[in-house]
Amino acid sequence: xxxxxxxxxxxxxxxxxxxxxxxxxxxxxxxxxxxxxxxxxxxxxxxxxxxxxxxxxxxxxxxxxxxxxxxxxxxxxxxxxxxxxxxxxxxxxxxxxxxxxxxxxxxxxxxxxxxxxxxxxxxxxxxxxxxxxxxxxxxxxxxxxxxxxxxxxxxxxxxxxxxxxxxxxxxxxxxxxxxxxxxxxxxxxxxxxxxxxxxxxxxxxxxxxxxxxxxxxxxxxxxxxxxxxxxxxxxxxxxxxxxxxxxxxxxxxxxxxxxxxxxxxxxxxxxxxxxxxxxxxxxxxxxxxxxxxxxxxxxxxxxxxxxxxxxxxxxxxxxxxxxxxxxx
Amino acid sequence: xxxxxxxxxxxxxxxxxxxxxxxxxxxxxxxxxxxxxxxxxxxxxxxxxxxxxxxxxxxxxxxxxxxxxxxxxxxxxxxxxxxxxxxxxxxxxxxxxxxxxxxxxxxxxxxxxxxxxxxxxxxxxxxxxxxxxxxxxxxxxxxxxxxxxxxxxxxxxxxxxxxxxxxxxxxxxxxxxxxxxxxxxxxxxxxxxxxxxxxxxxxxxxxxxxxxxxxxxxxxxxxxxxxxxxxxxxxxxxxxxxxxxxxxxxxxxxxxxxxxxxxxxxxxxxxxxxxxxxxxxxxxxxxxxxxxxx
Numbered sequence: 001x002x003x004x005x006x007x008x009x010x011x012x013x014x015x016x017x018x019x020x021x022x023x024x025x026x027x028x029x030x031x032x033x034x035x036x037x038x039x040x041x042x043x044x045x046x047x048x049x050x051x052x053x054x055x056x057x058x059x060x061x062x063x064x065x066x067x068x069x070x071x072x073x074x075x076x077x078x079x080x081x082x083x084x085x086x087x088x089x090x091x092x093x094x095x096x097x098x099x100x101x102x103x104x105x106x107x108x109x110x111x112x113x114x115x116x117x118x119x120x121x122x123x124x125x126x127x128x129x130x131x132x133x134x135x136x137x138x139x140x141x142x143x144x145x146x147x148x149x150x151x152x153x154x155x156x157x158x159x160x161x162x163x164x165x166x167x168x169x170x171x172x173x174x175x176x177x178x179x180x181x182x183x184x185x186x187x188x189x190x191x192x193x194x195x196x197x198x199x200x201x202x203x204x205x206x207x208x209x210x211x212x213x214x215x216x217x218x219x220x221x222x223x224x225x226x227x228x229x230x231x232x233x234x235x236x237x238x239x240x241x242x243x244x245x246x247x248x249x250x251x252x253x254x255x256x257x258x259x260x261x262x263x264x265x266x267x268x269x270x271x272x273x274x275x276x277x278x279x280x281x282x283x284x285x286x287x288x289x290x291x292x293x294x295x296x297x298x299x300x301x302x303x304x305x306x307x308x309x310x311x312x313x314x315x316x317x318x319x320x321x322x323x324x325x326x327x328x
Numbered sequence: 329x330x331x332x333x334x335x336x337x338x339x340x341x342x343x344x345x346x347x348x349x350x351x352x353x354x355x356x357x358x359x360x361x362x363x364x365x366x367x368x369x370x371x372x373x374x375x376x377x378x379x380x381x382x383x384x385x386x387x388x389x390x391x392x393x394x395x396x397x398x399x400x401x402x403x404x405x406x407x408x409x410x411x412x413x414x415x416x417x418x419x420x421x422x423x424x425x426x427x428x429x430x431x432x433x434x435x436x437x438x439x440x441x442x443x444x445x446x447x448x449x450x451x452x453x454x455x456x457x458x459x460x461x462x463x464x465x466x467x468x469x470x471x472x473x474x475x476x477x478x479x480x481x482x483x484x485x486x487x488x489x490x491x492x493x494x495x496x497x498x499x500x501x502x503x504x505x506x507x508x509x510x511x512x513x514x515x516x517x518x519x520x521x522x523x524x525x526x527x528x529x530x531x532x533x534x535x536x537x538x539x540x541x542x543x544x545x546x547x548x549x550x551x552x553x554x555x556x557x558x559x560x561x562x563x564x565x566x567x568x569x570x571x572x573x574x575x576x577x578x579x580x581x582x583x584x585x586x587x588x589x590x591x592x593x594x595x596x597x598x599x600x601x602x603x604x605x606x607x608x609x610x611x612x613x614x615x616x617x618x619x620x621x622x
Contacts, residue, residue: 022479022521070425117604120611124368124424129607136600143593154584218449257556261432268429298444304436312418 019326027193028274032187033279044174048291050177050283051185052243057266057278058192059107060234062266065273066196067228069207073114073130076137077233077257079250081107081240085249087147096159096171097253100184100241107237110137110229115229122139131257138255153251157244171245179244188235193275195231204228265307271317280319338467340589341582346474348581350543351479354554354562355573356488357529362570363505364525366424367416371431372558373551374438374535379404379534380550394455396538397480403536405527406593412526416518418438433544436553442548475537483593484532485574492570501525505568528576561605575614592613 020027038047060074084106088099114137118129141148148154161168162180171177195201206214206226215221244250253259270281292302310317316324354376361369369375382403383396389401415434419426455473462469492498501622504511504521512518537550544550562579565572581598606613 057525070428112375117607120607121563124362124366124428125563127425127428128368129563129603132559132563132603135452139596139600143597232334259550261436264429264432298440300436301444304433304438304440307433307436308415308430311426311433312415315422315426 017315017326022326023275024127027186028192030189030276030279034167034182034186034189037099037182038175038178041287042290044178047172048178048181048246048284049306050286051181052239052246052281053186053263053286054238054268054282055185055242056239057270058188059232059239060263060276061267061272061274062192062195062204062232062235063229065266065277066201066204066208067225069229070124070264071118071121071129071229071232071262072127072257073118073132073137073261073264074132074232074236074258075255076114076130077107077111077236078240078243078259079141079255080110080137080261081146082244082250082254083141083154083238083240085241085244086157089159089244090154091147096162096245100238100245102245103241104234104237107233107240109233110237111230112226112231115226115233117225119229128278131260134255134260135257138252138257139194141255142252148250148252151252153249154244155249157248159245159249160204177246181246184238184242188238192235196275200224200227231281236292265303266311266316267317268307268310271320271323274317274319274323277317277319281314283318284318335365335467337586337589339360339470340585342465342467342470342478342562343474344582345578346477346543346581347585348578349478350536350540350554350563351558352574352577353481353484353532355577356485356559357532357536358556358558359562359565359568359570359573360532361529362562363570364501365416365427367427368528369526369529370428370433370555371411371435372530373501373553373555374435375404375408375530376537376540376554377546377548377549378438378442378452379420379537380406381446382452382534383445383538383541384546393477396453397535400538401535403617404537405418405531407531409523409527411530412523416526417622420519420522439548439551445585446548448548449548449615450545452545453541455542468494473542479544480539482537486531487571488528496520498526502594522618527622560599562613563603564606564613566604566613569613569615572613572615 033049037050038044040049041047042114044248059077060071063069063071063074081103085099085103088094088102089096094102114130114133115187121129142150144150151187161169162171163169168177168178171180198202203214203219203224206217206219207221211221214224240254266281266285267278268281268284270279271277289299289303290307292299295304314321318321354372358369358372361367361372379400382400383393386396386399387393411434415430416427419430457472458474462471462472463475465475492502500511500516500521503546504518510517511521540550540554557580559578561573564580565574565576580602583598583602584595587598591598
């Protein structure tokens, strides 16, 4: 699962390929694309969804693509972020920026709890344990009706205007909402790019490539895994918090294991272990969903079939395949 | 706690065993497939669900429950054979995650196909007439059908044990689970063995789905819930260990049943707490070999 990695740098050649250029300026390119993106979409709500799920997949990809561990429990991280953001607004009356911070903290903390338990197992166990633990989180939030609204979801996250340095910004306007959320997503892209370019980012990939060698080189493999999982939780928590603000409600389905499966599909479709893959996967997946839903209600059948075809014939994903061409 | 007599607890224990029996059947199929093919079958819940629906269909066209007990595992097993041959076989040697991802996609397709064929809402599933009612088991009256579930599970386990321990094909399966390369060197067609093991595992899943149907009714989503719970069973029992799956399956059933007696709202969460404890104390599970999962 490791053939498509951007950050393995080729020796410098005189001609700079588009691929090398894209790697060096990856966060800026992502920012530029995100800024013009809503102009290409049929409606802004879809563009906002793509941003949020792209961010969710970006966080997931840190564990799946770069660390090489398949997690089937990321819904718990995404969902906890959304719920904590919602609870901070509905029950505690916190301002929107504090609520987003609460969401990120929730994602980090939940990732720490799940990570400490799941990191004890390795390989294929990891997928099963993370899935089971996220199912446990689902039941816990389902039961805590007073706090989460249980089956009905958490309602009443009404953020109409947001105050920014004395400016009152209308959060209801879809275009403005898009750019507010985009600001967070772009910031997340820069942070992610920085993490991957750092020595720690290299250790993450070293652990994926060869655990024994990483350990022999003196790196604490278990700690690296845990830390990466927790970082991933922060990104997913942020995505969840933005989702809560965007939807004004947190449905309990956000914690369902299908939300975990969704991000696996998006990451694989876009190209796991690549920087742009998750966002491209989210865009293709959600646009496709929008088109297919018009003529059939059985969208899940198409999703499953596409996913099977991806696994069988197209495991590098869209961006991964393009990179493989670009490197040639 | 005055109302909680010894009899009530004993009855609840039996109810837990009946529930556990379904977990056991589900988990041994999962464990058998993993132990042999190192494939985590995420579609196992979907096979279980389709098993229940095939039973529902056969009864609606005039079959009875007893013919279903034979026909459903055969149908699901054949379907499993086809899935292994066509979809999973190309993925061997491409990393342990790919078959898992593929079966996950497959479960979406299977669930949606059942929704198209039978509708999104669930159906009740009648308990066969002979097995309705309750019998006195010494501590009180216990539903006959649940007793039958425990008995049927014991029969399947015994048959599987005899097959694995006493037949030459079972010997090959056990050898293949230990070291497929040596088995291949000895001239055994391992891919054929894997095919058959996948068929057996899915057949047992279909059988479990049929047995569970009269207890809970059938809905397209019934496989998803039990899949997560069966993962708990395999983690607690030790992945790839059939003995572990039996013990852990019964234990999980009893834990669910006991917590629903004392703290009903915690029943679903309790088994995950059990898993968390096992992960901290003994990460490889009861019967798992340390380091097997690396």
